[in-house]
Amino acid sequence: MPPESAPAPAGDTSGGDEHAREQQYLTMLHERLDGLRAAAAAGLAEALLRDDPEPGARADRDALAARHADQVARFDAMRDRLLFGRLDMADGEQRYIGRMGVLDPEADYQPLLIDWRAPASRPFYLATGATPLHVARRRHIRTVGRRVTHLDDEVFGPRTLGGGVLGLRTLDGLGADEGDPDLTAGPPTAAGEPDGTPAHDSLVGEAALLATLGAHRTGRMRDIVATIQAEQDRIIRSEQDGILVVEGGPGTGKTTVALHRAAYLLYSRREQLSKRGVLIVGPNPAFLRYIEQVLPSLGETGVLLSTVGDLFPGVRARRAESTTAAEVKGRPEMVDILAAAVRDRQRLPDTPLEITVADGVARLDETIVVPARAAARLTGRAHNHARSVFVREVITALTRQIADRYESSIDEVDIPDFVDDFMLWPDTDAARDALGDGTEGGEPGGGSATADGGDWPSAALAAAAAAADRPVLDPSDLADLRRDLRSDPRLAEAIDGLWPLLTPQALLKDLFASADALSRAAPGLTDAERAALRRDPGGGWAPGDWTPADTPLLDEASELLGDDPRAAIDAAVAAHLERQQRIDYAGGVLDILSRGDTEDPDGELLMASDLIDADRFGERQEEVDTRSTAERAAADRTWAFGHVIVDEAQELSPMAWRMVMRRCPTRSMTLVGDVAQTGDAAGSSSWAQALDPFVGPRFTLERLTVNYRTGAEIMDIAGDVLAAQGRGLRAPRSVRRSGRAPWRLMVGAHELAEHLEQLVRAERAAAGGGRLAVIVPRSRRDELASLAETGSTGPRPDQDVEVGAPAQAAPHGQAGTADSADSADGEGGADGDPERPVVVLTVRESKGLEFDAVIVVEPERILAESPRGAGDLYVALTRPTNQLGVVHVGEPPAVLSRLRPREATGGVPAAGPAASGR
Numbered sequence: 049m050p051p052e053s054a055p056a057p058a059g060d061t062s063g064g065d066e067h068a069r070e071q072q073y074l075t076m077l078h079e080r081l082d083g084l085r086a087a088a089a090a091g092l093a094e095a096l097l098r099d100d101p102e103p104g105a106r107a108d109r110d111a112l113a114a115r116h117a118d119q120v121a122r123f124d125a126m127r128d129r130l131l132f133g134r135l136d137m138a139d140g141e142q143r144y145i146g147r148m149g150v151l152d153p154e155a156d157y158q159p160l161l162i163d164w165r166a167p168a169s170r171p172f173y174l175a176t177g178a179t180p181l182h183v184a185r186r187r188h189i190r191t192v193g194r195r196v197t198h199l200d201d202e203v204f205g206p207r208t209l210g211g212g213v214l215g216l217r218t219l220d221g222l223g224a225d226e227g228d229p230d231l232t233a234g235p236p237t238a239a240g241e242p243d244g245t246p247a248h249d250s251l252v253g254e255a256a257l258l259a260t261l262g263a264h265r266t267g268r269m270r271d272i273v274a275t276i277q278a279e280q281d282r283i284i285r286s287e288q289d290g291i292l293v294v295e296g297g298p299g300t301g302k303t304t305v306a307l308h309r310a311a312y313l314l315y316s317r318r319e320q321l322s323k324r325g326v327l328i329v330g331p332n333p334a335f336l337r338y339i340e341q342v343l344p345s346l347g348e349t350g351v352l353l354s355t356v357g358d359l360f361p362g363v364r365a366r367r368a369e370s371t372t373a374a375e376v377k378g379r380p381e382m383v384d385i386l387a388a389a390v391r392d393r394q395r396l397p398d399t400p401l402e403i404t405v406a407d408g409v410a411r412l413d414e415t416i417v418v419p420a421r422a423a424a425r426l427t428g429r430a431h432n433h434a435r436s437v438f439v440r441e442v443i444t445a446l447t448r449q450i451a452d453r454y455e456s457s458i459d460e461v462d463i464p465d466f467v468d469d470f471m472l473w474p475d476t477d478a479a480r481d482a483l484g485d486g487t488e489g490g491e492p493g494g495g496s497a498t499a500d501g502g503d504w505p506s507a508a509l510a511a512a513a514a515a516a517d518r519p520v521l522d523p524s525d526l527a528d529l530r531r532d533l534r535s536d537p538r539l540a541e542a543i544d545g546l547w548p549l550l551t552p553q554a555l556l557k558d559l560f561a562s563a564d565a566l567s568r569a570a571p572g573l574t575d576a577e578r579a580a581l582r583r584d585p586g587g588g589w590a591p592g593d594w595t596p597a598d599t600p601l602l603d604e605a606s607e608l609l610g611d612d613p614r615a616a617i618d619a620a621v622a623a624h625l626e627r628q629q630r631i632d633y634a635g636g637v638l639d640i641l642s643r644g645d646t647e648d649p650d651g652e653l654l655m656a657s658d659l660i661d662a663d664r665f666g667e668r669q670e671e672v673d674t675r676s677t678a679e680r681a682a683a684d685r686t687w688a689f690g691h692v693i694v695d696e697a698q699e700l701s702p703m704a705w706r707m708v709m710r711r712c713p714t715r716s717m718t719l720v721g722d723v724a725q726t727g728d729a730a731g732s733s734s735w736a737q738a739l740d741p742f743v744g745p746r747f748t749l750e751r752l753t754v755n756y757r758t759g760a761e762i763m764d765i766a767g768d769v770l771a772a773q774g775r776g777l778r779a780p781r782s783v784r785r786s787g788r789a790p791w792r793l794m795v796g797a798h799e800l801a802e803h804l805e806q807l808v809r810a811e812r813a814a815a816g817g818g819r820l821a822v823i824v825p826r827s828r829r830d831e832l833a834s835l836a837e838t839g840s841t842g843p844r845p846d847q848d849v850e851v852g853a854p855a856q857a858a859p860h861g862q863a864g865t866a867d868s869a870d871s872a873d874g875e876g877g878a879d880g881d882p883e884r885p886v887v888v889l890t891v892r893e894s895k896g897l898e899f900d901a902v903i904v905v906e907p908e909r910i911l912a913e914s915p916r917g918a919g920d921l922y923v924a925l926t927r928p929t930n931q932l933g934v935v936h937v938g939e940p941p942a943v944l945s946r947l948r949p950r951e952a953t954g955g956v957p958a959a960g961p962a963a964s965g966r
């Protein structure tokens with residue numbers, strides 16, 4: 049049984065007293081907050097003004113300043129809705145619940161306000177009539193800034209045992225406030241069965257919840273700390289260490305729960321997570337902007353938000369590509385394809401290369417390269433790291449080749465008799481004379497030519513060495529030879545061709561640029577699939593030229609290639625030079641200081657340079673890395689996060705999963721999604737399948753069952769689309785009815801633009817100025833965006849309307865063609881501003897977002913374009929909170945047969961000859 053709703057009678061003095069009392073309490077809390085903020089601001093100012101010459105002290109100062117700055121930001125974020133609840137416990141204890149904890153230093157640090165995440169707050173979210181958890185009364189306190197606007201009480205008592213909450217009283221009826229429900233739509237009501245049976249018997253704080261849900265959307269997600277429901281609370285506070293999968297239909301609060309879980313973990317595991325950080329992966333940049341304020345509003349920063357496409361440092365994947373290309377790039381086979389592409393760059397020479405070193409000629413051919421390549425591959429090291437083994441083997445083999453030639457030349461030398469004696473007087477003039485190593489006559493350099501044109505002294509020496517049973521070339525000769533080989537530019541060039549140092553970007557670019565390279569690396573793909581991967585490098589690649597599906601491939605390639613040692617060497621050289629500069633500078637400073645010291649008439653003072661040398665002084669000047677954890681993590685591909693949250697996780701391809709898993713070796717993860725909403729052809733249809741390669745069956749699945757977003761009228765229609773998928777999936781139950789019937793309107797193909805313009809105006813007016821989205825087929829987006837723009841009302845249409853993603857030149861020139869379901873979809877990454885009142889989006893761009901009103905355009909085309917059947921249409925239909933309209937050309941799809949024509953729903957018919965509600 050839900051609580052009864054019983055507004056307090058007008059003039060209810062107890063309600064008035066209560067209101068005054070809570071107002072007083074809120075005012076007191078705000079005064080405390082002001083005090084805390086002022087202290088933090090003063091601490092910040094003091095830290096910033098401190099002039100610490102010592103680097104250690106400067107680091108402390110910077111850390112202190114950062115801490116104070118965080119506190120100031122946190123206290124500022126708490127100003128709105130600081131307090132939202134009160135628990136009256138059965139034993140008389142009172143607990144005020146809010147967004148942060150506030151203690152009373154004058155009363156032995158008793159809590160004045162308890163953080164919503166503290167265990168003492170938990171009954172606020174869990175108490176029910178059946179299990180009151182020692183709570184006698186739960187009060188929701190609604191506030192705007194420093195003002196209390198409403199009080200809603202739920203009273204638990206003996207009479208409620210087994211029967212739910214005794215009663216709910218709205219103690220204030222203060223009328224419409226900022227954040228109040230849209231009054232033009234009538235009061236929101238809890239959804240229930242036609243006979244009046246409520247659909248939900250376990251809602252916590254129903255009045256406060258319904259008030260929040262009925263409010264206009266702002267384009268920014270807000271926290272729900274005041275109205276977290278019991279099933280959500282269980283997930284938010286789950287102590288699950290490994291992978292927690294949260295599944296639920298649209299609007300069940302998956303995103304919200306994931307964000308609150310991040311805030312909870314940052315509170316309960318602060319020590320661990322503040323060092324390693326938390327990563328939140330979302331489906332597109334617009335979505336990240338939609339959610340970006342939730343954690344700061346809960347006082348938590350230090351979290352990195354990223355799309356899959358931006359998870360590789362230095363890459364902003366914004367380019368569009370065909371569905372086929374994205375799907376192929378997401379397949380697990382890409383691991384082998386990339387490995388083959390790397391091996392393909394470890395080549396054999398087409399023709400032998402002859403290199404003249406010292407006195408010999410070395411020949412680089414397959415007999416040298418094949419074993420060198422095998423030895424390098426056998427190490428199992430990444431390509432760039434194994435290169436040093438390859439180079440070493442090649443040079444060793446070439447050196448040996450030359451040495452062998454020397455040795456074999458011994459047999460050809462006619463050794464004169466004096467040679468044996470030579471060993472007895474090796475360093476005498478006589479020896480030199482005998483060997484012709486004189487200055488007079490003979491070959492330049494003192495040698496005389498042998499009969500076969502060789503260098504006689506060398507040959508003689510070699511022969512002498514052989515006679516003495518010593519190696520022909522001693523280690524230093526061999527070392528010289530190696531050095532000569534190493535510095536030979538022709539050999540260096542040849543080695544670069546045979547085993548080049550590669551960046552992930554270069555590997556992928558070269559692979560996609562060549563049909564032959566693709567055939568060699570990916571013989572298992574069809575011709576059409578390989579053609580989809582082909583990409584002409586054109587005028588070069590900018591960081592934004594990558595597509596979201598490329599990023600996991602870059603990450604995989606990084607693993608196969610390893611770091612480019614040149615980058616490490618460059619960095620080490622730069623660091624060395626920088627340090628040297630600092631030391632030189634410090635030396636100069638010490639000189640100046642010491643010169644000043646020598647002016648000391650007594651000459652007894654220690655000079656600065658006596659106390660510290662330039663090296664140590666230079667080191668003290670070193671800059672301390674003051675970047676936050678999130679900033680450092682964002683710049684480091686190998687950063688291991690303390691916890692990773694993935695939203696819309698069903699959209700991740702197998703390759704994207706591999707990348708995300710690398711970011712979290714401990715597998716402490718929360719994955720939220722809904723396999724019924726999978727739109728990406730490379731996405732998952734089963735969690736077990738997606739996670740099996742990483743954790744087998746070792747993950748925990750939690751389900752959310754209640755839809756808080758979309759009114760029941762709309763969910764009835766969306767449920768039909770879900771059922772049509774035939775996978776036995778059921779749409780979640782809506783928590784409320786919106787009071788507005790969804791509608792459909794049939795228009796002629798050529799009148800779509802005209803109708804759309806008027807519909808946008810009409811629906812915005814009906815939504816009382818709320819936010820509206822026009823969700824369109826991919827192939828129609830650019831064309832329809834301008835039409836909706838004309839139809840938006842507001843100060844300036846060009847400011848008012850945002851097209852989800854910037855129109856981009858798509859590969860293969862296919863974007864915008866009406867009938868190509870495989871065209872480049874222009875959805876590389878929507879950067880749209882979520883606060884625009886009217887937006888035009890494709891289904892993919894609308895993922896995870898919500899609007900007061902939605903017009904879905906051409907559902908039949910959305911169905912045709914979807915690689916996953918009705919999943920996309922289901923997503924589109926479940927974006928609105930209150931109003932849904934569907935505009936179709938021709939007959940509506942059968943799955944929408946329950947939608948009533950627009951006129952029949954009382955909507956204003958759009959003008960135009962072909963408008964028809966048939």
Ligand SMILES: Nc1ncnc2c1ncn2[C@@H]1O[C@H](COP(=O)(O)OP(=O)(O)OP(=O)(O)O)[C@@H](O)[C@H]1O
Nearest residue numbers: 272275276277298299300301302303304756757896
């Ligand atoms: N307990 C709650 N109190 C108030 N509002 C809530 C609550 N739970 C969810 N909501 C609201 O419901 C809406 C839908 O939530 P959310 O976007 O998290 O759902 P979702 O499951 O991620 O949806 P989708 O799968 O469609 O992306 C949001 O406006 C959210 O603030």
